Amino acid sequence: MGQIEWAMWANEQALAAGLILLTGGIVAVAGQFKGWYFAAYSIAAGVLVCLLEYPRSRRKKGSTMERCGQKYLTAVVKLLGPLTRNYYIRAILHAALAVPAGFLLSTILGTVCLGIASGIYLLAAVRGEEWRPIEQKPRERPQVGGTIKQPPSNPPPRPPTDARKKQPEVGGQENPIPVEVE
């Protein structure tokens, strides 16, 4: 089990925890449960966690599946620099965010989930992982394509030039009418 990137799972878990905090918070605020101000806090914490966790980190090797439209959030999260890059900070942040929500029954589930996510992040941090933005590679293709106006008449793989020369000759031999070249 040497190559597991724990942060990937932590990310999924934290995002789910964010959504659960948010849902629990909305239920408690909408129902005006006793102590609903904890729920109002949970909504804010849930939104924050979701925003922070939405953009996936680039994997160490191989390609990463991006979440739909994550590039805008990636840019924002990247701006915060070491605060978001370091998983120790993220683990501590999640643990701290989780605590106040633990005082209300509706948001306890969110607390537990976020706590677990924090634990997995800690494990990821210990193993030297960190958040790296997925950057759009500058596309080379359109540049090359831009200069080509016509589709190639002889699509690849093309015979090399010497082989190409031979073909008209073959055609010429079979032609009963002699063809004058220029």
Add this chain to the structure above:
Amino acid sequence: RMGCWILNEKLSVLLLLVWLGLNLYLFIDTFHWYEDDNAYIYTRIMLGSTLAWARASATCLNFNCMLILLPVCRNLISFLKGASIYCGGALRRQLDKNITFHKMVAYGIALNATVHIIAHLINIERYHSSQSKEAGELRNKLSGLGKSPNESYLNPIRTYETNTAGEVLTTIAGITGVVITVALILIMTSSTELIRRSCYEVFWYTHHLFVVFFTGLIIHGMGQLVRGQTPQSLLLHNVTYCKDHYWEWENATQCPLPQFSGNKPVAWKWVLSPMVLYICERTVRFWRFQQEVIITKVVTHSSGVLELHMKKHGFKMGAGQYIFLQCPSVSQLEWHPFTLTSAPEEEYFSVHIRVVGDWTAALFKAFGAEEKAFKELWMLPRLAVDGPYGSATTDIFRYQVSVCIAAGIGVTPFASVLKSIWYKCCNPNTVLALQKVYFYWICRDPSAFEWFADLLFHLETKMAEKWKNDFLSYHIFLTGWDESQATHIALHRDDKMDVITGLRQKTCYGRPNWDNEFKQLAENHPSNSIGVFFCGPKALSKILQKTCNSYSSVDPRGVQFHYNKESF
């Protein structure tokens, strides 16, 4: 187009509708029971309609938890496939979609769990607020019941001055509820596509939290927190009259104090039988693990492919099936699936293992494939084999015309099939329904699968000897090449043999145009039902399925493409 799609997918659609219908039926039925039944009038006065919401979603949860284990009992699925041999291909194709079904049921569980939890959160809050002065006299009176020894309580929250979180978490139902929900969430977050693909171990180990989940599920109802009036009490206590005259309780003869009791736990009734089935499943796997496997031959191919020939007592395979391998010296717990590459006609069974991850690399090392020295067979590590398990490709021989499409590594299940075709052709005693096989292989780099090209070459020569050249028509599409390869290919364009594979059939370059290929197939076989078998990535699978449906004739006597997907 829509008509074609329904024709081809009718059984899947039917199954989906049945599942949805049963869920809906159970939900509505339970909902009405808790909304209308007299025993719950007082509970409803306290909780409102969230009582019915919580109970209805609980019934759906039980139903889905019963279903979720069935599609992962692979021995059961394989047995059913064997039993349904005379029921036509549609049912068998359905059994290949077991994991899709498993996921669908899982989504059902997640949705119902959400409804159940939210409804109970509101219930707890209502129980709690019923103890406050503002709740009204009837709710206060109901909450106050149970203070003296001969009374039974309705409200599990006994005082207003309490923290509901602490109160609930000390009950059986509360604590198990939190534990099984967390287990469910962990299982779900670790089984997203990304995690399954990139950290299979995390997915695999976390999924075993299902033990916690099912244990908790059975215990959860034993708390009996939701209470209703007892039948005896209903006979003595005229609810319709008494609920409006609560001040007369105990004094009027028709209104003695109502008695309440908790609902009997029912979850175990739902999940017991699938759990027993699953335990049998695991027992069979364990027993298989104990069986001895003899490794007869180890071949290392170039580009990191290990070929293992094995023998096992009582092992019977079908073409295109797969087995699970476990190597105790590599990992005690991990089982990994591999497609069998030998034909059923051969006296051994074999797999080709390509080094792609940790486990395969460790296995490669354990078999000493990196060392040059010859290793005695008895020195090899022990292997355990579970299987073989059926796969869609077994059905190839059931069609007159079969189209096999493989992408990259997806070619492995077809190795066994092609070999088996060859054996069947040679044997004059077998009557083969299959008359024509089209084989497509889309591949970025065929050098990674040299062993397969070898096999194809072997087959081609043998077929040519037997004058059966038109039986198998294969098309290889190469999608990756570099400049020097291109030159090489072009120079040998007019050769009899293909330069890349050495085969008579020329390799095509670039991706196939499926519209053209299917149009051609439909023209060649205007009134056949054609089995299309695919093994490869999901994106292409979707395209192929669409193409299959759009080229199938609406007329049932016309050409029909039956799409079969191999998942791995």
